[in-house]
Amino acid sequence: MKRNWKVAALAVVAAGTLALSACGGSTSSTADAGAASAVATEAAAPAATAAASEAAAANGNPCGWAVAPRAGGAKYVVYMSSLNIGNAWQEEAVNLGSAEGLMAPYSDCVELRTERTEPDPASQISQIQSMTAAGADAIVTFALSPTAINATFKEACDAGVTVVIYDATVTEPCAYNVSYITAKPVGSDIPFMGYNAMAALIDMMGGAGDIFVAHGVAGTSVDNVHYLSALAAIEQLAPDMNILTEWDGNWDSAQQQKETTKALASNPNVVGIFCGYGESGCVKALKAADKTIPVTGETSQYFREQLLAGWPGVSIGSPPAQGGIAMKVALGVLQYGPDAGIPHDIEVPFKVVTKDTVKVCPDDTYTEGCNVFPAGVVGDENTADIFNPLLPEASLTSAKTGVPPAGLVAVPFTVDELKSFEQDPSRRYITREACPEGWTQGKLAEGLDGCVQS
Template identity: 25%
Template sequence: MVALAALFALVLTGCGGGGDQTDGEPTAGDDTEDPGTTDGDAGEGGDAGPFTIGVSNGFTGSEWRTQMLANIEAAFEEYEEQGLVDELIIESADVDVDGQIQQIRNLVNAGVDAIIINPNSPDALNAAFDEAAEAGVRIYAIDQAVTAESVTNVVIDQNEWAKISARWLAEQVGEGGRVVGVNGIAGHPANEARWSGATEVLEEAGVEIVTQANANWSQSEGATVMADLLAQYGDDIDGVWAQDGVAEGVLRALVDADRLDLVTTGEARAGYMRLWQEHDVDTIGVVNPPGVGVTALRIAMRELQGGQLDESQLTDGNTILLPMPDSVTNAELEEWLAEVEDQPDGYSVDVMLSDDEVATYFQ
């Protein structure tokens, strides 16, 4: 674990802000790094704590979300050992927008100092965000960006994330190729940003998108949706653009139907990579790190203690675009499989910024 943590630091050092592609390959990390925060002395305009942190998660049907929450809990425990935090309050349930608004209000009423939220909408939560900000609560949106100026977005560029695998797919099927898309949850900010990016790349490359369907970021639904698409379009398509939590289900459906002649994109999860190796397919796994929640927690802790974000590092005034990790390809598959050997199938290759790396976003 120590070696892996050191390798993480080497990979991410020098990435800086602005979402630049990393040099080299991120490794799979299953533990959080030492928070490395101050000794408890507050900076100008800050507080010495201890602080109460809230988390709002409006969707639970995903191993990615489970890993995200576990990462935050582990990092919080390290801050707790330093006496910098006293309570972590997690509101996590399958809720609609109104339900997530109630989650936010519950956290504010509980007296949290900061909220880390994986939002269900890019703009429908804005009024609740503004209420929380007026109450003195700092808010950080992770995984999916929101439009509220009262929120700091701590995200990868989901649009660009999708373009990486779409470019790869376009190269495989060529101009005139025909593909279908298997997406996550319709209307979710990340889902919409991803499909927009993939569509842009595929259409510019002259690839025809026959249709798309949503599988709610569920492996089982991904398999069902792909089986239905094969029944309807199987003889008329060349490939599949599948994103994130549905990709393993899509690949399993192709295996079961003996249709590995179709090219599909994938994800950097242990189960997908194992299936990939087992059937010797040519695919790509794009890294979407659940560790973004820990990165947001480290940013929150610095701000609560008086740190000032460097505005030159922000996009659109309130968005921190994190470095985009390199993708898994066939050339490195063996190496990646060794890194996740002891992890369950649902484990996502993970990256989280250390406190020193978070400090590069501050004045």
């Protein structure tokens, strides 16, 4: 493979960021999103909470959950946090998580607090410390680094705080990782979003050609794993492919458009783009240059509208539903207790959308097979991947406002349900830099470091 990448950035990635994603081998994680009901019912809540309430009836807290509030109050203090980088994905994720805490059966038990963190590890460290000192029972957050905040997460855990990381992952063992980044997308036998996206691009390009690679936020586990698995796909499927140039798009469509425009001016013969979140900017730059070439991007409304209109591409990426799913995991740990068997490594299912499978969602809640909203209903950077099998109660209203529609009820997880989405141990090294008992470090079939049975 001929590569013209940034040596310094690659060195950072290779130094320790293979340890950053989660992939599951369970068949449950590849179920169609339509398998879950779009609207939860009142009956679901008491059925899921009965066992925990009985087990903890004598612990003195009003909800009867297994873990009593740290501060001894009438409610659990739960923080929902996202990055303050102005993108729609982060807003949808934090809104979906917030809406969970405001739904029955949680609303009578939870004091919800929402926060934003600036996009640097030092700010996040300070924020986590403040949340812990303020009496947090649970912190649900996106982690800016797989390792830099570990000590602070460990301090929170030691103080009795349940720490749940969504989308990105961390190596600190006490934290729960809730992520899609090395999952097998629905309909694929191969894990890793990056690998699948690059394989799709290679296929659309006929197996060869010169490409651009647009990153997200450098140093995050999400960007690291996508990039390394994409390179692995090139090595295995198109070793002569040439990466003309790369840039950090920072999960920002304006930045992606600016950088794509610059790259096109210097490399007009490019025949494909591997674009991270903000892919609408990559497509807008191509349209402005009157150049139609294959693009693999993430899940934005604009990109899927272009697919609906026939643009050659594949939409595959992060579901903001992970914010709501992570909130339910955190509340499940408080409800059932840390020793109930909830996995610390949970894989979130996600989908691949092409011009042949894009389908409009006509309603506020999920409709079978839908993956894009009608034009004008949401902004260019919003996404219909607020809907997910693990978040059947999601609604567009919740994603926009952080407040659920009246009458919508959360569907609490059972421990067994979460166990069915536990990460495959072969990928554990990628998220934790360690292998589970009975496994040792080795190479995965996709060419990345992982775990093999001893």
